[in-house]
Amino acid sequence: MKGSVAVLSVGDELVLGQIEDTNASWLARRLQAIGRTPGERRTVGDDRRALADALRALASTHAAVILTGGLGPTLDDLTREALLDVVSPCAALVEDAAGVEHLRGWFERRGRPMPASNLRQAMRPPNARLLANPHGTAPGIGARFESDAHACEVFCLPGPPNEMKPMFDAFVVPALGDDAHVVATAALHSIGLGESALAEFLGELMVRGREPSVGTTASDGIVSIRVRATGPRATAQAALESTVAECLTRAGNVVYGRDGEPLAAVVGRMLAEQNLTLSTAESCTGGLLGAFLTDVAGSSAWYMGGAVTYANERKIKDLGVAAATIATHGAVSHETAIEMARGALTRFNTYLAIATTGIAGPSGGSDAKPVGTVYVAIARRDGDIFSRRFHFPGDRTTVRRRTAHLALACTRFLLLGEGARSLLWSEGEAVRVERT
Amino acid sequence: MKGSVAVLSVGDELVLGQIEDTNASWLARRLQAIGRTPGERRTVGDDRRALADALRALASTHAAVILTGGLGPTLDDLTREALLDVVSPCAALVEDAAGVEHLRGWFERRGRPMPASNLRQAMRPPNARLLANPHGTAPGIGARFESDAHACEVFCLPGPPNEMKPMFDAFVVPALGDDAHVVATAALHSIGLGESALAEFLGELMVRGREPSVGTTASDGIVSIRVRATGPRATAQAALESTVAECLTRAGNVVYGRDGEPLAAVVGRMLAEQNLTLSTAESCTGGLLGAFLTDVAGSSAWYMGGAVTYANERKIKDLGVAAATIATHGAVSHETAIEMARGALTRFNTYLAIATTGIAGPSGGSDAKPVGTVYVAIARRDGDIFSRRFHFPGDRTTVRRRTAHLALACTRFLLLGEGARSLLWSEGEAVRVERT
Numbered sequence: 101m102k103g104s105v106a107v108l109s110v111g112d113e114l115v116l117g118q119i120e121d122t123n124a125s126w127l128a129r130r131l132q133a134i135g136r137t138p139g140e141r142r143t144v145g146d147d148r149r150a151l152a153d154a155l156r157a158l159a160s161t162h163a164a165v166i167l168t169g170g171l172g173p174t175l176d177d178l179t180r181e182a183l184l185d186v187v188s189p190c191a192a193l194v195e196d197a198a199g200v201e202h203l204r205g206w207f208e209r210r211g212r213p214m215p216a217s218n219l220r221q222a223m224r225p226p227n228a229r230l231l232a233n234p235h236g237t238a239p240g241i242g243a244r245f246e247s248d249a250h251a252c253e254v255f256c257l258p259g260p261p262n263e264m265k266p267m268f269d270a271f272v273v274p275a276l277g278d279d280a281h282v283v284a285t286a287a288l289h290s291i292g293l294g295e296s297a298l299a300e301f302l303g304e305l306m307v308r309g310r311e312p313s314v315g316t317t318a319s320d321g322i323v324s325i326r327v328r329a330t331g332p333r334a335t336a337q338a339a340l341e342s343t344v345a346e347c348l349t350r351a352g353n354v355v356y357g358r359d360g361e362p363l364a365a366v367v368g369r370m371l372a373e374q375n376l377t378l379s380t381a382e383s384c385t386g387g388l389l390g391a392f393l394t395d396v397a398g399s400s401a402w403y404m405g406g407a408v409t410y411a412n413e414r415k416i417k418d419l420g421v422a423a424a425t426i427a428t429h430g431a432v433s434h435e436t437a438i439e440m441a442r443g444a445l446t447r448f449n450t451y452l453a454i455a456t457t458g459i460a461g462p463s464g465g466s467d468a469k470p471v472g473t474v475y476v477a478i479a480r481r482d483g484d485i486f487s488r489r490f491h492f493p494g495d496r497t498t499v500r501r502r503t504a505h506l507a508l509a510c511t512r513f514l515l516l517g518e519g520a521r522s523l524l525w526s527e528g529e530a531v532r533v534e535r536t
Numbered sequence: 537m538k539g540s541v542a543v544l545s546v547g548d549e550l551v552l553g554q555i556e557d558t559n560a561s562w563l564a565r566r567l568q569a570i571g572r573t574p575g576e577r578r579t580v581g582d583d584r585r586a587l588a589d590a591l592r593a594l595a596s597t598h599a600a601v602i603l604t605g606g607l608g609p610t611l612d613d614l615t616r617e618a619l620l621d622v623v624s625p626c627a628a629l630v631e632d633a634a635g636v637e638h639l640r641g642w643f644e645r646r647g648r649p650m651p652a653s654n655l656r657q658a659m660r661p662p663n664a665r666l667l668a669n670p671h672g673t674a675p676g677i678g679a680r681f682e683s684d685a686h687a688c689e690v691f692c693l694p695g696p697p698n699e700m701k702p703m704f705d706a707f708v709v710p711a712l713g714d715d716a717h718v719v720a721t722a723a724l725h726s727i728g729l730g731e732s733a734l735a736e737f738l739g740e741l742m743v744r745g746r747e748p749s750v751g752t753t754a755s756d757g758i759v760s761i762r763v764r765a766t767g768p769r770a771t772a773q774a775a776l777e778s779t780v781a782e783c784l785t786r787a788g789n790v791v792y793g794r795d796g797e798p799l800a801a802v803v804g805r806m807l808a809e810q811n812l813t814l815s816t817a818e819s820c821t822g823g824l825l826g827a828f829l830t831d832v833a834g835s836s837a838w839y840m841g842g843a844v845t846y847a848n849e850r851k852i853k854d855l856g857v858a859a860a861t862i863a864t865h866g867a868v869s870h871e872t873a874i875e876m877a878r879g880a881l882t883r884f885n886t887y888l889a890i891a892t893t894g895i896a897g898p899s900g901g902s903d904a905k906p907v908g909t910v911y912v913a914i915a916r917r918d919g920d921i922f923s924r925r926f927h928f929p930g931d932r933t934t935v936r937r938r939t940a941h942l943a944l945a946c947t948r949f950l951l952l953g954e955g956a957r958s959l960l961w962s963e964g965e966a967v968r969v970e971r972t
Contacts, residue, residue, distance in 0.1 A: 115574050117564025120556060124579075128553025138551050140586065143560075143577035150576065157593075380844065382823070386830025387816075390823025390844040397898055397932055399822070399846070405854070406844035408816065408826040414841035414884070448850070462833055496833055 104139030105131050105276065106158040110169035110179055111259060115145040123168045123261055130268060132283035135333070136164075136276055146170060151182035159186060159245040159252040164276055166268070169259035171238040173218045179256050180241065184225040187243045187254070193223040199230045199239050206237050231255070231271045236263040242271060279333040284312075284340040288325040288347055290354040291363065291509040295323050301350045305343065312336075312343045321492075321502040321509075322363070325351065353516055356509070363508045364392040364399075370515045371402035371452075378511070379448035380406035381419055381440040383431065384458035384474060389504045404448045409440065419443030432457050432469055434487045434531050437477035441487075445479040452514070453479045454507050458490075460499045472499050476507045478514055486514070488530040540575030541567050541712065542594040546605035546615055547695060551581040559604045559697055566704060568719035571769070572600075572712055582606060587618035595622060595681040595688040600712055602704070605695035607674040609654045615692050616677065620661040623679045623690070629659040635666045635675050642673050667691070667707045672699040678707060715769040720748075720776040724761040724783055726790040727799065727945040731759050737786045741779065748772075748779045757928075757938040757945075758799070761787065789952055792945070799944045800828040800835075806951045807838035807888075814947070815884030816842035817855055817876040819867065820894035820910060825940045840884045845876065855879030855891075868893050868905055870923045870967050873913035877923075881915040888950070889915045890943050894926075896935045908935050912943045914950055922950065924966040 107128065109121050121143060128138040139162050144150045151170065158165045170179030184193055199222030207214040224230055224241050231240030238258040245252040255272050257264045290298060295318045299306055302325065305314040312329035325347050329340040348355055356366045371378055380389050380403075390406040393399055407418045412431050415421040421439040429435040440455035458474030465471035472494070477487035488510060492502045543564065545557050557579060564574040575598050580586045587606065594601045606615030620629055635658030643650040660666055660677050667676030674694040681688040691708050693700045726734060731754045735742055738761065741750040748765035761783050765776040784791055792802045807814055816825050816839075826842045829835055843854045848867050851857040857875040865871040876891035894910030901907035908930070913923035924946060928938045 114561075115564060115577060116568065117561035117574065120558065120561055122556065125550075125553035125556055128551060132552065138553065140581075140590070141551060141579035145576075154576070380823075382826070384830075385827070386835070386839075387818070387823030387826025387842060387844065388830075390818070390846075391821070391827045391936075394820075394822025394824075394844075394846060394896075395933060395936070403822075404847050405850035406823060406846075407854075408823065408830075408842035408844065410826075410830060410836055410842075411840050418841070418843075460830075497831060500827075500831070 103163050104137040105164045105166060106139045106162040107141045108154055108158055108165055108167040109141070109143045110146065110151060110167060111143075112145045112176070114143050114169070123259065123264055126261070126265070127166055127168075127268065129285075131276075132330075133285070134273055134276065135278035135281040135283070146176040146178055148178045148182050148185070151178055152185040155182055155254070156186045156245075159254060160247055160250065162252060164253040164255070164272075165245075166272060167254065167256045168264055171221065171240070171256060171258045173215070173221050173237065177220075180220070180223050180225075183228065183241060183243060183254065183256060187245050188225045188227055191226050194226050195219070196222050196224050196230050196239075199224070202230075202232065202239060203237055231257070231267055233258060233263055233267060235266065236260060238263070240267050240271065242275075281330065282333045282336050284329045284333075284336040286327045286340055286344050287359055288327070288344065288351070288355045289357045289361065289363070290323050290325065290351055291321055291356060291505060292354040292513065293323065293351075298323050298325070298351060298354070301352070302347060303350065305346060305350065312339050314343060314347060320498065321505045325355070353513075356512055362392070362396070363505060363512070365396045367508050367512050367515070368393065368396045368399055368402055370512065372398075374515070376452065376515075377402055377404050377450040378452045378454070379404045379444045379450040381444035381453060381455040382406060382408050383410060383415065383440070383456055384460045385456045385500050385504050385507075386410055388500055389454065389456060389507055392504055392508065404450050407444060407447070415440060415443075419447065430469070432459055432473060432475060434475055434477070434489065437475035437487050438479075438485050438531075438533055441477040441479035441485055445481060451481045452511065454511055455479075456503050456507055458499065458503055460496045460503075462496060474499065474503045474506075476503065476510055478507075478510055480514065485533040486510070486530065487533070539599050540573040541600045541602060542575045542598040543577045544590055544594055544601055544603040545577070545579045546582070546587060546603060547579075548581045548612070550579050550605070559695065559700055562697070562701070563602055563604075563704065565721075567712075569721075570709055570712065571714035571717040571719070582612040582614055584614045584618050584621070587614055588621040591618055591690070592622045592681075595690060596683055596686065598688060600689040600691070600708075601681075602708060603690065603692045604700055607657065607676065607692060607694045609651070609657050609673065613656075616656070616659050616661075619664065619677060619679060619690065619692060623681050624661045624663055627662050630662050631655070632658050632660050632666050632675075635660070638666075638668065638675060639673060667693070667703055669694060669699055669703060671702065672696060674699065676703050676707065678711075717766065718769045718772050720765045720769075720772040722763045722776055722780050723795055724763070724780065724787070724791045725793045725797065725799070726759050726761065726787055727757055727792060727941060728790040728949065729759065729787075734759050734761070734787060734790070737788070738783060739786065741782060741786065748775050750779060750783060756934065757941045761791070789949075792948055798828070798832070799941060799948070801832045803944050803948050803951070804829065804832045804835055804838055806948065808834075810951070812888065812951075813838055813840050813884075813886040814888045814890070815840045815880045815886040817880035817889060817891040818842060818844050819846060819851065819876070819892055820896045821892045821936050821940050821943075822846055824936055825890065825892060825943055828940055828944065840886050843880060843883070851876060851879075855883065866905070868895055868909060868911060870911055870913070870925065873911035873923050874915075874921050874967075874969055877913040877915035877921055881917060887917045888947065890947055891915075892939050892943055894935065894939055896932045896939075898932060910935065910939045910942075912939065912946055914943075914946055916950065921969040922946070922966065923969070 228243035241256040329336040409415045420443040444453035455477040461471035472492045479485045664679035677692040765772040845851045856879040880889035891913040897907035908928045915921045
């Protein structure tokens, strides 16, 4: 425990569950990245006694405590007083001249008079120092707690994440950073294989106790490989990249991106590089696929537009789907999906066109086509038309999100070329139509 | 502190910040709803000593402790052992016959052999009882901690939320529920007024210390009024509804829904009730508006379809926008928005058509039309066409989401009739075109 860092979150709104404490998990991850072990985490309300008790207990058993919150200008912000109780129990708070200067400047630059209550934010225990906050009025406070042979560094930072995070980097990292024991992490995002199939490819890389460690998590059809290396910074980083390379070799081209890159951005970059264009014809996704694509900045270079053809009449009028096709095979079928894609290709005059049609639920399913049945078709100028049937578990929102993701995944496989194209066929029922 | 309930979350994955602890805030809110005060919250890793220390400290100062996690079948699940250390430090864990029965049945029903390690989940301190878990293998454990004159009820529940939540309702609510001091809450969602303008309407309802309390929060252009009443259940519920009614009177028809109801669902219900239909023509939102609308189950009854006309060529070809309009006024203008809406109305033959065009960023802005400039136009069969200009701060994703929300808000005002229609004009630059 001695080298570990505790996190103390302060605020009635946290204790009452009115907001989620995302600061604490962010701090835990950043502490590992700079080579420190996150220890216990506590949350207390705006109560001077409870706050001081928790701070004293954590400071007595950890090498450092990072406290967030309770530094505002109002009377229920009690971090300053509680810190005093712990590090200088017999003294009074003092006004910090530089802190007063900071507050005056803050209000002056905004052309507003400073409320007198804000002066509380320039107060600190006599044996503590203020930590500058470039993004808000509340300065942080740094102090040292000593008891018998044990010493603990205490950092009090403001609660708003946009103020807290840069102050962590400016004050905590230089004081606590330890390049000898960092945790380096990477996430590789894949789509097209289930979690267990991907795990088979990764094989003994996933054995527990391996260093760097390799694990998987799944969400909305996207399976992410998480790699984590610990050790001296340079060694950990090299080990991380070596394992990442090994994962990429084994997982192959189902991996589309790293560290949060959206699938739509990857597809967009491939289109832009090959100077190709795309359009969409959406039934069950109702615009979600277009929304994913246009969330990518610069998408107007390769995304030409789409038709949201929720009603059958729109499929017929806007995309030229034959009424007989819908009557014979249903709106949710390979045949309709293929005609939708072909229609979009013609109408929007793009290189590729993606079509979705399915039963998102909660009603509309049948024995042959239960809720979650979805067809994705992709037409290519001067190429074949592919269509694949999926069945997704989950509620309406989940089915729609997975449909949009899988449609993008299929598009990516098509753009990757002949070798990858077989992955379009790797699972479930699929048909390929020669272009007439 | 004596009557308060502490929450202890257990797991290395929480301490390391790998997952967010949403259980703790859920428990805090539910505890208030059943009349109990949430006290301190702690998070510890999978360490028997640290877990027992934290549990003993919390049990010594609170009336009850709810612990989540550490009840799995593997050796790093140590809640059973730590509970033993606290409530029966001189005894050993005993195997619970009913617990063994539960586990055997669980695996039998799934046609799988039970791994021997799962038997650990039937172990409990001798003076404790197992709590049935209908949704997983891990039973919970209930125990009583006594020290001097103080007694504390301890409830150990499994970490997965879908298992933990029903067990809270089944075991904790009957034991701790106290109808004499509940917290009743309601959220009213509004759009069309800024947070400060809405606060002016609410007036002294928002004064601090008022009971029931009234506050506001804002996200993506939606301002929510949060009402909170405490007291005996019947009294609190009546006071809550009385204040909710007062808020509704004062805020007027900017409030569209309650307790999480989506704006698109409200618009859809109004359309369905009046037997009207809607279509969309989306440029900057690129399908997001359609995605919001089709996320509503049953939307095919009133949403006929849409055109995603990201490229100017599509605005001209699909919606009949005049090339000269785009050349003269730009694609982001009242004139283009109005022609887009009119085009969608004709093409999709609906009662209403909504059009969006704007500069979502990060590039594409100018002095006259900076990033965040958006036009929303609504055309009505046999009615005028309204168009309104907005300027939204924030990044690309924020601008697009706010555009979709405001477009739905304007549609709602239009459907509310003449009186509300003026709200379409209440802020910013707007034009109204007589239908030719």
